[in-house]
Amino acid sequence: MWKQKTQLTEVDAPVLEEHEAQLDPSTELPAPTAEEELAAETERSEAGAAEEATGRKEYDQLKAERDRLLDRLARLQAEFENARKRAERERAEYREYATGSAAEQFLPVLDNLELALKAKGSAEQLRSGMSLIVKQMEEILDKMQVKVVPTVGEAFDPRFHEALGAVERDDIPDQHVAEEIRRGYKIRERLLRPALVRVAHNAKQVDE
Secondary structure (H helix, E strand, O other): OHHHHHHHHHHHHHHHHHHHHHOOHHHOOOOOOHHHHHHHHHHHHHHHHHHHHHHHHHHHHHHHHHHHHHHHHHHHHHHHHHHHHHHHHHHHHHHHHHHHHHHHHHHHHHHHHHHHHHOOOOHHHHHHHHHHHHHHHHHHHHHOOEEEOOOOOOEOOOOOEEEEEEEEOOOOOOOEEEEEEEOOEEEOOEEEEOEEEEEEEOHHHHHO
């Protein structure tokens, strides 16, 4: 058995020697020359420069896009501010026009009031003249779509009526307007001022 092991070792020896010959350091690739190292370094430098140039180009593009968006935003803000100022100016001009138009219609009423103050007639004549002036003013308000808020006999409506108190009345339904203290006005359906009223309290209806 010992002889067989020895024979196997002797047979494998040439294979081991061949393997060791393959691993001989003298058979390794030669070290790169200075020219090769310089070429490799140059290649790496060029690659880095190209990558840096690409990054710089992208940066410049993003910066240009940002500047363009900021400029556009500034322009939009300026346009919005101009539009806001123009709208405010137009509203102010419209209010002035509307006020002037309304005031112009009341000038004849003012003229008649001044004439009434200068008149030297009886109390009845003065009363008649004032009635005409009131009628003239009501006609002007009617043209402006200003209407009187209905009161006496109407059901009390807190949207248009302001109660100053209650009065005992058996001839008017309970919670209906019994007296008008001051007229109320509305333009179309928008309230200008509420009517000051006293509300009826009908004890008969309450008891029933």
